[in-house]
Amino acid sequence: xxxxxxxxxxxxxxxxxxxxxxxxxxxxxxxxQWYRQEPGEGPVLLVTVVTGGEVKKLKxxxxxxxxxxxxxxxxxxAAQPGDTGLYLCAGVKGGSQGNxxxxxxxxxxxxx
Amino acid sequence: DADVTQTPRNRIxxxxxxxxLECSQTKGHDRMYWYRQDPGLGLRLIYxxxxxxxxxxxxxxxxxxxxxxxxxxxxxxxxxxxxxxTALYFCATSAFGEQFFGPGTRLTVL
Numbered sequence: 272x273x274x275x276x277x278x279x280x281x282x283x284x285x286x287x288x289x290x291x292x293x294x295x296x297x298x299x300x301x302x303x304q305w306y307r308q309e310p311g312e313g314p315v316l317l318v319t320v321v322t323g324g325e326v327k328k329l330k331x332x333x334x335x336x337x338x339x340x341x342x343x344x345x346x347x348x349a350a351q352p353g354d355t356g357l358y359l360c361a362g363v364k365g366g367s368q369g370n371x372x373x374x375x376x377x378x379x380x381x382x383x
Numbered sequence: 384d385a386d387v388t389q390t391p392r393n394r395i396x397x398x399x400x401x402x403x404l405e406c407s408q409t410k411g412h413d414r415m416y417w418y419r420q421d422p423g424l425g426l427r428l429i430y431x432x433x434x435x436x437x438x439x440x441x442x443x444x445x446x447x448x449x450x451x452x453x454x455x456x457x458x459x460x461x462x463x464x465x466x467x468x469t470a471l472y473f474c475a476t477s478a479f480g481e482q483f484f485g486p487g488t489r490l491t492v493l
Contacts, residue, residue, distance in 0.1 A: 280423070302480065313387070313473050313484025314426070359425065363480070368433075369414075370441075371482060375425040 274298055275362055277374035285382055287349050292377045294360035295342045301365050303336055303343045308357040308376075350381045386410045387485035389474050395491045396464050404459045404488050406474030414477045415457040417441075417449060419470040420487075426473065432457055464492040 276295045284290055294303070302321040306314035318327050320336035320343060327334045331354075333346040347354055357378050361371040387408045396402050408415065417429040428441030430449040438451055446468060448460045461468055469492045474485040 304480070311486065313475070313487055314482075315484070316481050319480060361426075368439075369477070369480065370416075370428060370431060373426040375423060 274364075274372050275360055275374035277358075277360055277377050279377060280375065281378050281380075283380040283382065284350055286351055288381075290347050290350055290379070292345045292347075292358055292360075292379075293342070294344070294362075294374050296362065297341065298362075298364060299340050300362035301340070302363045303340075304361045304363075304371065305334055305343070305345055306359040306361060308359060309355075314357075314359055347379075350379075352381045352383050355379055355381050385486065387474060387476055387483055389472075389485040389488050391488060392486065393489045395493065397493050398465055400464050402461045402464055402490070404472055404474075404490070406457045406459070406485055408455050408457075408474075408476045408483075408485075410476050410478070410483060411454070412476035412478045412483075413454065415451070416475040416477070416482065417447075417457070417459045418473045418475065419443070419468075420473060421470050429459065429472075461490075461492075464490075466492045468492050 278293050304319045305317045308314040318334045323338045323340045325336045331348045335344050357376045359376045360374045390405045413434045416431045418426045420426050432438045432451045450458050472488045475482045
């Protein structure tokens with residue numbers, strides 16, 4: 272059973288379009304992180320959200336943590352080719368010693 | 384220089400061979416992790432260590448072993464490699480929740 276379900280699995284869009292990636296669970300998480308991974312590299316942390324309803328912005332990226340702390344979304348405005356990569360959400364459950372549970376990822380391709 | 388390094392970056396081996404993947408970090412973090420990544424499956428935790436004397440199994444530890452030689456070094460061994468261990472392997476360190484990943488080792492078992 273996958274604790275964190277990410278959707279869509281693949282996304283191919285044109286430069287300038289907007290997109291949203293979803294990360295859903297039936298479990299409550301004490302915090303949730305979003306990572307981006309480029310080919311040949313390890314994932315790099317983009318943001319951590321810890322409070323239900325929290326919204327964080329990172330330039331054209333907007334991250335939201337659901338009120339019940341069971342889901343999160345990543346919205347990219349006016350996507351650029353440099354946004355291409357694999358986006359991973361990862362949650363920390365209470366009592367897990369801080370270990371991360373990763374979703375399967377969303378592979379984004381932004382075409383010029 | 385990279386904070387988390389992994390060697391080798393690529394390795395092709397044969398079924399039944401013993402192989403070791405090495406990880407070194409200069410971040411001074413106590414916590415270190417080994418993950419494997421398979422297409423469509425995301426990252427899955429193999430082993431983790433909170434300090435030199437504390438090593439714990441993760442979600443998929445069968446067929447793997449680890450050694451924490453020092454705070455900065457954490458190695459992963461496959462005692463007898465099998466083809467379904469073909470994957471991308473990542474080492475990571477952490478402090479205050481954020482994890483820092485190495486560049487990965489692409490392992491192919493023929």
